[in-house]
Amino acid sequence: MTTPIPPPTEKVVAPHGGLNQTWYLFFKDIIARVDAFIDQVAGDFAGLGTAAREDVGTEVGNVVQIDEDGGLPAIDGSKLTGIIIPGYASYTEVLDASGTWEKPPGLTGDEIIIVDLWGGGGGGGRGNGASVGSGGGGGGYVTRSFNASELTDSVAVTIGAGGAGATSNANAGADGENSTFGAYLTAYGGAGGAGSASGTPGNGGGGGGATSKGSGTQGGGPIFLKEAIVGEFSLLPIDYAYGGNGAHGTIGLPAGAAIYGGGGGAGSIYDPAGSSVYGGGGGDRSSGTGGGISVHGGNGGAFGVAGVQPGGGGGGCANGAAGRCIVRIVLIPT
Numbered sequence: 001m002t003t004p005i006p007p008p009t010e011k012v013v014a015p016h017g018g019l020n021q022t023w024y025l026f027f028k029d030i031i032a033r034v035d036a037f038i039d040q041v042a043g044d045f046a047g048l049g050t051a052a053r054e055d056v057g058t059e060v061g062n063v064v065q066i067d068e069d070g071g072l073p074a075i076d077g078s079k080l081t082g083i084i085i086p087g088y089a090s091y092t093e094v095l096d097a098s099g100t101w102e103k104p105p106g107l108t109g110d111e112i113i114i115v116d117l118w119g120g121g122g123g124g125g126r127g128n129g130a131s132v133g134s135g136g137g138g139g140g141y142v143t144r145s146f147n148a149s150e151l152t153d154s155v156a157v158t159i160g161a162g163g164a165g166a167t168s169n170a171n172a173g174a175d176g177e178n179s180t181f182g183a184y185l186t187a188y189g190g191a192g193g194a195g196s197a198s199g200t201p202g203n204g205g206g207g208g209g210a211t212s213k214g215s216g217t218q219g220g221g222p223i224f225l226k227e228a229i230v231g232e233f234s235l236l237p238i239d240y241a242y243g244g245n246g247a248h249g250t251i252g253l254p255a256g257a258a259i260y261g262g263g264g265g266a267g268s269i270y271d272p273a274g275s276s277v278y279g280g281g282g283g284d285r286s287s288g289t290g291g292g293i294s295v296h297g298g299n300g301g302a303f304g305v306a307g308v309q310p311g312g313g314g315g316g317c318a319n320g321a322a323g324r325c326i327v328r329i330v331l332i333p334t
Contacts, residue, residue, distance in 0.1 A: 091329035096309065101155045101181070101327055109149030112330040116143045117180075117187040118297055118310035119262070121280045121320030122205040122214060123163035123173025125193030127268050133202065133303065133316025135255075135273050135283025136163055136173045137190030138262025139323050140208030140220055140243055141297055141311065143278075144185050148329070155182040162307060162320030163192045171195040173205065173314060175213060179323035187323060188213040188220050190262040190313050191246065193283060201269040204255050205313065207243030207262025207279060219243030219256055219264060244282060244292075247271030255282050255292070263292035263300060265313050273300050273313070280311025280321065291315055 056065045058073050066072060091104060122136025139160065160177035176189030191214030196202030209220025220243035244256030244264035248271070255264030255274035263274030263282035273282035273292035281292030281300035291300025291312065298312030298321050305315045310324030 093327045095157050095325040095327070096159060096322065098158045101157050101325075103148065103151060103153045104329070107148045107329075109147065111148040113146045113148055113151060114143065114328045114330070115146070115181050115185055116326040117141070117185050118280060118323040119179050119187040119189040119208045119213070120160035120162040120176030120323045121262065121283070121298070121300070121307040121311045121313040122176045122190035122192040122265060123165040123320045124265070124283045124301070124303075124314040124316040124318045125172045125195045125202045125205075125268070126166035126169060126317045127196040127202055127286075128169050128198040130317060132196070132268055132286045133166065134193035134196065134204045134246070134268040134285055135265030135291065135300060135315055136165075136176070136193045136307070136313035136320045137205035137207040137214040137219070137243060137246055137265045138258075138274075138276055138280030138282050138292060138294065138297065138300055138307070138313045139176050139179075139190050139311025139320070140188045140210060140261045141276075141278040142185055142187045142210060142260070146184070151184070152182070155184070157181055157325050159325060160187070160189050160323040162314065162322050163189070165306075165314045165316075165318040165320075166192075166195060167317070170197045173320070175205070176208065176311070176313075176320045176323070178213065179325060181325055188243075189323070190214045190243065190265070190280065190282070190311070190320065191216060191218075192320070193246070193265045193268075193314075193316060196268050201267055203248050204246030204265030204267050204271065204273065204282060204285070206246045207256070207258055207264050207274065207276065207282060207313070208311075209243035209261045214243050214246070214262065217246035217248060217264070219245045219258065219261055222261070243279070244274035244276065246282070247273075257292075262297075262311060262313065263294070265300070268316060280307060280313060283307055283313035283315040283318065283320070286316050288315075
C-alpha cells in the first residue's frame with residue numbers, strides 16, 4: 001500500500017533576488033489579475049439574473065428574441081393581456097356576464113376610457129301554436145368616453161339578460177333587461193313580442209332606446225341633440241337614438257329600423273323585422289326571411305331561433321340575447 005506524500009511543513013517564500021524572483025513576481029501579478037477578472041465576471045453574471053443563463057428560443061424556459069424585422073416569433077399570446085400602448089386602444093375587456101370591472105393599476109388619470117354597452121333583446125311572442133309568433137325587439141346601445149380619473153377603481157357591471165321566448169299559446173315574450181356600468185351608463189332592453197290568439201296577428205316588440213326600454217310595440221325613447229344655430233339657420237333637434245317600433249301584425253309595414261336603438265320585432269303574419277346599426281336587430285316572425293341585421297350589435301333571430309349576443313331580439317317563440325359591455329383604454333401619447 002502506498003503511503004500518501006505528507007504536506008510540506010515549511011512555508012514557501014519568495015526568492016530574494018535573481019531570475020527566480022523576477023519570474024515569481026510576474027506569475028504572481030498574472031494570478032492576481034485573473035482572480036480580479038473572475039470576481040468581476042461573477043459579479044456581472046449575478047446582476048444579470050436568470051435570463052442570462054437561458055437559451056434563446058420558444059420552448060419552456062427559453063428567452064424569446066425579436067427577429068431582424070422587429071417581430072416576435074410565433075408564440076401563444078393568450079396571456080399577453082392588460083398591455084397599454086400610448087395612442088392605441090390596446091386594452092380591451094369584454095364582459096358578457098355580470099361582475100365587477102377593475103381599473104388597471106398604473107394609470108395616470110388622463111387616459112381615455114371608452115365604454116360600449118348593450119341591453120338585452122326581447123323574447124319572441126307565441127300565437128295559437130308553436131308554428132306562429134312575433135319577434136322581440138333588439139336591445140339598445142349606448143357609449144360614453146371618460147377620463148380614467150372620472151371612474152372609481154371598481155365598477156359593478158350588470159349585463160341584462162335576454163327575454164325568454166313564450167312557451168304557451170297566445171303569450172307574449174319577456175322583455176330584455178337593462179345593462180348598467182355602475183351609475184355611469186345604462187343600456188335599455190327591447191320589449192318582448194306580443195302573443196296572439198287564433199286568427200289574431202301578434203305585434204312585434206319595440207327596440208330599446210337611449211332613455212327607456214321598449215314597451216309593447218313602442219320603441220324606447222331618445223336623447224335629442226341640442227338645437228344649434230348655424231349662420232341664419234336654426235337646426236332642429238335631431239335624434240339618432242330611438243328604438244325601432246315593433247311591427248303591427250295587421251298593417252303590412254316593416255318594423256322600425258334604428259341607429260343606436262334596437263330594431264323592432266316583426267309582426268306575426270306580415271311584417272319583417274327591423275335592423276340597427278349599433279343596437280340589436282329585431283326578431284323575426286313565422287314564415288319570415290330572417291331577423292333584423294345589426295352592424296355592430298347582435299342580429300335578431302329567425303323564427304324559433306334565439307337572438308345573437310349582444311342584444312339581438314328573439315325570433316317568434318325564441319329567447320332574446322343578453323347584452324354586453326366592452327371597456328377600452330386609450331393612452332394619450334407624450
